Amino acid sequence: xxxxxxxxxxxxxxxxxxxxxxxxxxxxxxxxxxxxxxxxxxxxxxxxxxxxxxxxxxxxxxxxxxxxxxxxxxxxxxxxxxxxxxxxxxxxxxxxxxxxxxxxx
Numbered sequence: 001x002x003x004x005x006x007x008x009x010x011x012x013x014x015x016x017x018x019x020x021x022x023x024x025x026x027x028x029x030x031x032x033x034x035x036x037x038x039x040x041x042x043x044x045x046x047x048x049x050x051x052x053x054x055x056x057x058x059x060x061x062x063x064x065x066x067x068x069x070x071x072x073x074x075x076x077x078x079x080x081x082x083x084x085x086x087x088x089x090x091x092x093x094x095x096x097x098x099x100x101x102x103x104x105x
Contacts, residue, residue, distance in 0.1 A: 056089045
């Protein structure tokens with residue numbers, strides 16, 4: 001009777017252990033992939049912010065250079081666009097600083 005119990009326990013336990021190991025391995029692999037995707041998405045966000053900052057810097061430099069040309073009659077649109085770009089740049093910087101503080105605290 002006792003040997004039958006052990007036989008039943010082994011017959012049920014071995015496949016369960018094997019399946020549990022396989023499922024655990026698959027879950028770890030999926031979690032690792034999700035972490036890699038999250039890191040890639042964060043990197044993409046960083047490059048987007050850097051690209052926006054580079055575009056604003058280029059626009060500012062161009063507007064300032066054109067404004068110095070005596071024959072270039074700059075209209076109010078360029079000056080307004082320069083002010084707007086600078087305003088947005090500072091708002092973005094403030095937002096990112098706020099997010100950094102929230103992440104730290």
